[in-house]
Amino acid sequence: MRRRDFLRDLAIATGGVTLGGSLLAACGGSAKTNSEGLPIGTPDNPIKLPVTTKPIADGLPSESGTLEILNWADYQNPESIAIFEEKFGVTISTSIYDTEEAAVAKLRNGTFKPDIIVGMTDTGLAKLIAADLLQPLNKWYLPNFGNVIRGLQNPYYDLEAQYTVPYMIYGNGIGYRADRIDKNAFTNGNGYDVLWDPQYSGRLAVLDSYRDTLAMAMFRAGHKDANTSDPAIIKKAGEDLIAMRKATNPKVDVLAYQELAAGNRDINFTWSGDLLTALQYLPEGVSPDVLGFWYPETTITKNDFLCITKNAKAPVLAHQLINFFCDTESAMLNREYVGYQPALETITIDLLIASGTIPESLIGALVTPEKYDAGLAQVSLEPEVDRLWLDQWTAFTAG
Amino acid sequence: MLKSSHRLWAGFAIPGTVWLIALFAVPFYVVACVAFGTIGPIFRDAVPQWSPLAWDFAQAQQIAISLAAGPLQGVALRTIFYVACAMVVCFAVGFPVAYYLARHAGKQKLMLLVLIIVPFWVNYLMRMLAWVNLLSTDGLFTRFMRIFGINYNWLDGSPVTVIIGLVYGYIPFLILPLFGTLERLDWRLVEAARDLGANSWQAFRLVTMPMSKAGIVAAGILIALPMFGDYYTNDLLSRSPSTEMIGNQIDFFLNASSQPQNGALLVLALSIFLLLFMSFYLRSTGQAARQTTG
Numbered sequence: 001m002r003r004r005d006f007l008r009d010l011a012i013a014t015g016g017v018t019l020g021g022s023l024l025a026a027c028g029g030s031a032k033t034n035s036e037g038l039p040i041g042t043p044d045n046p047i048k049l050p051v052t053t054k055p056i057a058d059g060l061p062s063e064s065g066t067l068e069i070l071n072w073a074d075y076q077n078p079e080s081i082a083i084f085e086e087k088f089g090v091t092i093s094t095s096i097y098d099t100e101e102a103a104v105a106k107l108r109n110g111t112f113k114p115d116i117i118v119g120m121t122d123t124g125l126a127k128l129i130a131a132d133l134l135q136p137l138n139k140w141y142l143p144n145f146g147n148v149i150r151g152l153q154n155p156y157y158d159l160e161a162q163y164t165v166p167y168m169i170y171g172n173g174i175g176y177r178a179d180r181i182d183k184n185a186f187t188n189g190n191g192y193d194v195l196w197d198p199q200y201s202g203r204l205a206v207l208d209s210y211r212d213t214l215a216m217a218m219f220r221a222g223h224k225d226a227n228t229s230d231p232a233i234i235k236k237a238g239e240d241l242i243a244m245r246k247a248t249n250p251k252v253d254v255l256a257y258q259e260l261a262a263g264n265r266d267i268n269f270t271w272s273g274d275l276l277t278a279l280q281y282l283p284e285g286v287s288p289d290v291l292g293f294w295y296p297e298t299t300i301t302k303n304d305f306l307c308i309t310k311n312a313k314a315p316v317l318a319h320q321l322i323n324f325f326c327d328t329e330s331a332m333l334n335r336e337y338v339g340y341q342p343a344l345e346t347i348t349i350d351l352l353i354a355s356g357t358i359p360e361s362l363i364g365a366l367v368t369p370e371k372y373d374a375g376l377a378q379v380s381l382e383p384e385v386d387r388l389w390l391d392q393w394t395a396f397t398a399g
Numbered sequence: 400m401l402k403s404s405h406r407l408w409a410g411f412a413i414p415g416t417v418w419l420i421a422l423f424a425v426p427f428y429v430v431a432c433v434a435f436g437t438i439g440p441i442f443r444d445a446v447p448q449w450s451p452l453a454w455d456f457a458q459a460q461q462i463a464i465s466l467a468a469g470p471l472q473g474v475a476l477r478t479i480f481y482v483a484c485a486m487v488v489c490f491a492v493g494f495p496v497a498y499y500l501a502r503h504a505g506k507q508k509l510m511l512l513v514l515i516i517v518p519f520w521v522n523y524l525m526r527m528l529a530w531v532n533l534l535s536t537d538g539l540f541t542r543f544m545r546i547f548g549i550n551y552n553w554l555d556g557s558p559v560t561v562i563i564g565l566v567y568g569y570i571p572f573l574i575l576p577l578f579g580t581l582e583r584l585d586w587r588l589v590e591a592a593r594d595l596g597a598n599s600w601q602a603f604r605l606v607t608m609p610m611s612k613a614g615i616v617a618a619g620i621l622i623a624l625p626m627f628g629d630y631y632t633n634d635l636l637s638r639s640p641s642t643e644m645i646g647n648q649i650d651f652f653l654n655a656s657s658q659p660q661n662g663a664l665l666v667l668a669l670s671i672f673l674l675l676f677m678s679f680y681l682r683s684t685g686q687a688a689r690q691t692t693g
């Protein structure tokens with residue numbers, strides 16, 4: 001199918017870019033595209049993605065040879081991969097991506113030709129679908145799919161999980177060195193204020209993610225919309241970040257898991273999973289109790305997922321790898337290295353604590369089903385709104 | 400006969416011309432097409448506008464305003480300041496080294512040159528990562544400085560660390576051309592100046608410096624150009640917005656935002672700025688050549 005035909009079908013299947021917003025609302029459709037024509041689901045408007053090709057047939061034999069994975073760095077346990085390779089007699093080759101934007105661009109121009117993509121989020125999914133890069137999954141190969149957290153078996157961004165299977169879950173919060181920072185600093189008043197407290201100047205960092213960090217400033221100010229289009233709120237968040245920069249000179253990166261562990265910083269606004277990953281990076285002889293995490297009441301929770309490319313050379317093997325990661329034991333082994341929390345119902349908080357790998361100081365970094373449900377979703381922004389967010393981010397990062 | 404000989408010599412320019420067209424002119428044109436193009440409505444990637452007649456300058460205007468009096472002004476001024484500081488330190492350290500090598504190193508000249516160059520066989524990124532280790536709170540350098548009572552967090556987003564990183568990264572590219580220039584100087588002229596009553600500082604200021612001007616300018620240009628576009632020194636040694644350089648903004652716009660044309664516009668702005676340096680260099684070398692031949 002040509003891309004133009006695909007986009008036409010996409011428009012029909014999702015309510016149509018040609019339909020006005022009011023008409024779409026009047027239809028009471030549960031699906032929508034944004035003004036760009038991207039199929040964006042939100043918790044209020046879940047989306048069933050268009051299917052333009054059939055899933056692979058049931059009962060096909062596994063392919064031999066090499067399975068190509070596209071993944072973030074350090075986001076799979078080499079030991080788990082070795083077990084899978086041995087079990088299926090294949091070789092796994094992994095390519096790394098740094099940003100979803102760059103990965104989608106390279107998938108579109110053919111630089112990356114993986115069988116399976118690991119770790120994309122719903123904002124990336126919309127682009128993958130629009131570019132017709134994915135194939136629908138055949139659940140016949142995924143008997144372990146039932147282990148996935150129930151609420152995520154039918155996620156708002158991909159109703160009926162036609163293309164995706166959740167991989168890890170996490171929430172945004174503040175990681176800190178419990179041996180240097182009193183945890184009461186977060187509970188006395190507004191915990192986010194710590195990032196603005198000059199006494200911690202030069203000792204803290206925030207995420208190099210304009211959506212996460214600007215949203216954090218909005219939450220601190222009492223707003224509860226992680227996708228706001230209100231120019232005044234966005235501007236205020238930018239101004240607050242500039243005030244933070246002046247007060248505490250934070251670093252802006254995604255290295256919390258290394259830098260907190262190494263003791264190079266004391267406080268880091270980051271993803272909860274990073275603190276669990278940081279345990280692997282603690283210098284020898286340093287107690288895991290030095291790491292702590294404050295999980296805010298108002299914050300973003302997210303999950304990423306696994307999906308299979310349309311032109312996968314080994315689609316059966318790709319299904320089997322997804323099924324492998326949905327197996328409780330395999331997921332626990334994978335988690336030991338990755339740190340992040342698998343999106344499986346069977347991996348409960350109790351099981352994680354009982355595994356003896358989570359220190360008491362980091363129990364707060366675990367995402368319970370209640371925390372996950374209470375978290376705010378982050379979805380793609382309209383271009384003009386996105387520009388407002390980026391303008392404020394530039395004003396902050398440009399110093 | 401004369402004509403065919405002329406053609407033969409002109410033919411030697413073909414590889415260089417092809418190289419310049421394929422690897423400079425065409426890419427530069429593509430950058431301009433991206434800068435004055437649009438953003439794809441679905442994937443928000445750059446959609447180059449190949450026809451100059453249809454170029455859209457609205458975004459360029461925004462960036463110009465931002466550089467002149469908006470959020471990017473601070474980055475631009477900071478970049479100039481950091482590069483200027485790094486160049487001063489590079490010259491302060493590098494000129495004496497080059498001078499010593501050219502004038503006084505004697506038989507050890509080759510060995511010393513190799514010793515200066517050897518560390519730079521290691522990739523720039525690896526060398527900067529080594530600095531990250533040395534400067535971290537439990538790093539060797541930090542622990543060493545504590546012996547003298549200096550307990551400083553070098554990696555807390557300090558401008559000093561970024562400037563040190565720039566100096567360390569680029570100083571060999573200053574020493575080598577300077578050494579080449581100083582080694583070729585006619586030192587008899589310096590001796591003549593001393594014989595005529597100049598003290599050593601006067602001989603240096605009035606004879607050595609003017610004669611090595613072309614080398615100084617060339618070395619300065621050689622390190623200034625990459626320093627202005629540098630982003631990974633700051634990325635690795637600071638990562639603080641308070642030390643953000645123009646290269647970091649280009650990297651952000653091109654690789655992690657939905658406004659890649661802003662990155663391309665900043666590349667163009669930086670190129671125009673650097674053209675001033677190149678013009679100065681070409682003028683200086685031209686003058687030097689005329690003085691030599693004249």
